[in-house]
Amino acid sequence: MKRGFLNSKPAKDRPLGSPVASKTDPVLHPLKGTVPSQLPYATLDRPVDVPKGYETKLNFVTGASGSDTQPATAAYVWIALPQVGDEPDTECLFVPETKQIFLNTSGFPKPLPPAPTRPAFCVAPSPGKGMGLFSTRNIKQGEIILHERPLLIAPVAVFSNTPAHFSEAQIVQHSLNEFERFAEVSVNRMTPQRRAAFMSLHNCHTMDGSGPIVGRIRTNGIGLSGLQPGLKAKTDMEVKMGTYSVICDNISRLNHSCSPNTAPSFDRAMLAYRLYAVRDIAKGEELTFQYVNVLSSKSERSKALKPYDVRRSAISGFVPTLSAWAPNCQLPDDWLINKSTELLELIEKEHLEHLEVYCIANHAIMEAYICLGDSQNASKWAARVELLDPESPAYAKHGLWRMRVDENPTGEIGAMLKLMGEICGPEGMKMMDNGTGSFMLLPGRPSGNSAENRCRNGQQLTG
Ligand SMILES: C[S@@+](CC[C@H](N)C(=O)[O-])C[C@H]1O[C@@H](n2cnc3c(N)ncnc32)[C@H](O)[C@@H]1O
Numbered sequence: 186m187k188r189g190f191l192n193s194k195p196a197k198d199r200p201l202g203s204p205v206a207s208k209t210d211p212v213l214h215p216l217k218g219t220v221p222s223q224l225p226y227a228t229l230d231r232p233v234d235v236p237k238g239y240e241t242k243l244n245f246v247t248g249a250s251g252s253d254t255q256p257a258t259a260a261y262v263w264i265a266l267p268q269v270g271d272e273p274d275t276e277c278l279f280v281p282e283t284k285q286i287f288l289n290t291s292g293f294p295k296p297l298p299p300a301p302t303r304p305a306f307c308v309a310p311s312p313g314k315g316m317g318l319f320s321t322r323n324i325k326q327g328e329i330i331l332h333e334r335p336l337l338i339a340p341v342a343v344f345s346n347t348p349a350h351f352s353e354a355q356i357v358q359h360s361l362n363e364f365e366r367f368a369e370v371s372v373n374r375m376t377p378q379r380r381a382a383f384m385s386l387h388n389c390h391t392m393d394g395s396g397p398i399v400g401r402i403r404t405n406g407i408g409l410s411g412l413q414p415g416l417k418a419k420t421d422m423e424v425k426m427g428t429y430s431v432i433c434d435n436i437s438r439l440n441h442s443c444s445p446n447t448a449p450s451f452d453r454a455m456l457a458y459r460l461y462a463v464r465d466i467a468k469g470e471e472l473t474f475q476y477v478n479v480l481s482s483k484s485e486r487s488k489a490l491k492p493y494d495v496r497r498s499a500i501s502g503f504v505p506t507l508s509a510w511a512p513n514c515q516l517p518d519d520w521l522i523n524k525s526t527e528l529l530e531l532i533e534k535e536h537l538e539h540l541e542v543y544c545i546a547n548h549a550i551m552e553a554y555i556c557l558g559d560s561q562n563a564s565k566w567a568a569r570v571e572l573l574d575p576e577s578p579a580y581a582k583h584g585l586w587r588m589r590v591d592e593n594p595t596g597e598i599g600a601m602l603k604l605m606g607e608i609c610g611p612e613g614m615k616m617m618d619n620g621t622g623s624f625m626l627l628p629g630r631p632s633g634n635s636a637e638n639r640c641r642n643g644q645q646l647t648g
Pocket residue numbers: 313314315316317386387389404405406437438439440441442493494495
């Protein structure tokens with residue numbers, strides 16, 4: 186693709202992946218960030234309405250070789266490489282220049298070496314870190330531990346054609362949605378086993394607007410740069426255009442260490458990673474590699490690692506508030522239940538059930554069911570906080586009873602919340618609430634000392 190070629194097209198027709206965005210064109214908004222973990226987080230609670238003509242069409246034609254898939258407005262190609270005998274292939278979402286780089290690499294396609302009869306590693310749980318890789322024998326410094334052909338190589342971001350009136354949050358969400366659609370094509374092209382392996386990878390981007398595939402790319406992608414030499418990168422954005430994320434079944438299971446014992450090196454001709462030991466490793470030791478520059482200062486390292494701590498950031502960044510949802514008819518009826526359930530799962534994964542927000546999330550689900558007039562489910566959740574019988578007349582007397590489903594709720598608090606919602610609108614409610622849920626003390630809501638207010642059945646919840 187010639188530099189500037191795509192710029193001559195009207196913005197509306199411009200395909201994704203145009204490497205150079207015209208300075209005068211305000212409608213193309215690339216994702217920011219150089220590595221997947223630095224992509225921005227979306228903050229919208231509902232889907233972005235994309236006006237007609239702005240969703241990129243994925244109308245494919247099959248390439249001459251029958252092996253690659255190409256949209257009619259080709260800015261990206263979906264191709265399986267390197268196609269050596271019965272060996273596994275990597276699904277690649279490439280700009281055409283990147284595909285060419287691989288095809289032109291001397292020695293490409295180079296077969297993988299025969300797999301050892303007894304692998305030097307295994308995948309096993311690593312306390313506090315999810316899964317990890319461990320050595321199954323003593324490994325000498327410099328020894329190759331494994332060769333691995335990736336499951337997927339995808340750009341760190343795709344360009345999306347975005348209406349000029351979109352807010353920053355809408356741009357981010359729209360870009361994430363478009364990235365998800367593009368990456369989904371690659372995942373659908375995988376063999377069932379490789380797709381299952383991809384989907385079983387860890388995803389810590391579950392609450393930031395990323396779809397399930399982009400979330401996994403962002404969690405597990407290893408950065409690979411310099412794959413677009415046709416473009417002499419002058420700007421940060423152009424550098425990013427040649428940067429890809431590589432997602433592997435095994436190597437992506439490596440956890441981070443600031444004193445790692447392995448390093449991966451990418452062999453372009455083989456289209457595979459080689460993982461080698463950087464020092465002697467004892468049998469049973471966890472294999473680690475560095476996610477960040479280990480020679481940077483402690484504060485720089487912790488800043489760079491922050492996105493990997495997304496579970497904790499997500500937990501600290503969200504309090505499920507009844508007032509943010511109950512009077513807001515733009516949010517779906519199951520919004521608070523889903524958000525609180527996701528939060529509970531994160532808290533349980535991090536073993537942080539002692540936090541007050543754990544109690545609050547349980548409570549929020551119970552209250553949401555009360556607002557929906559569902560005493561059966563409210564009771565299930567109430568059992569964790571207050572042990573109510575679903576037949577209890579207490580429900581009908583509850584101040585929030587059916588406030589989401591009745592035009593004129595009988596409960597005092599429900600009626601008041603509804604009225605406030607009508608007067609202030611969703612934005613006004615958000616401002617009052619200030620994201621804390623504290624502007625109004627609802628019946629039974631835990632407050633004050635978190636230790637004293639722990640759910641009575643906390644033990645049962647974590648089991
Ligand atoms: C690429 S995955 C590594 C494999 C992952 N542990 C798994 O279960 O599949 C990255 C995620 O692993 C976890 N992780 C990696 N290194 C860690 C460390 N040193 N301490 C705690 N968690 C870590 C974080 O949740 C991070 O988002």
